[in-house]
Amino acid sequence: MGTESEKRIVLRIDPNDESITLKDIMQRIQEIQRQNPNLDVFFDGDEYAVCSRPREKARPIAEAVEGKKKA
Template identity: 40%
Template sequence: MESDKIFIDIRTSELTLTQVLQEIQKIQAENPDYEIFLDGDAHAIAGRIKARR
């Protein structure tokens, strides 16, 4: 299984909440095969390849 991909490191990012939400939409559009989520342990917006059914 592939490890999660970090898209935005919240700890070092200076983005506002609105900007983060806009970036999430952009990331989702550019990476339709990834499930995008907030990783609380890593303090990051991350993604993992969607499980195939």
């Protein structure tokens, strides 16, 4: 699994800026995701920022389940 250190802040959002809507944030996330299909782009509420991290390569479901059992 990815580590916290791989997370990168792409866009910090001012929580006091009432002009920014959830729709604005979601559109920005979609735009970044389209430009960077190899990244997982998400909103981090603790950081109040749009963040990204490298996408994990898809694993067979059995391997993923076994990995969780061992952890």
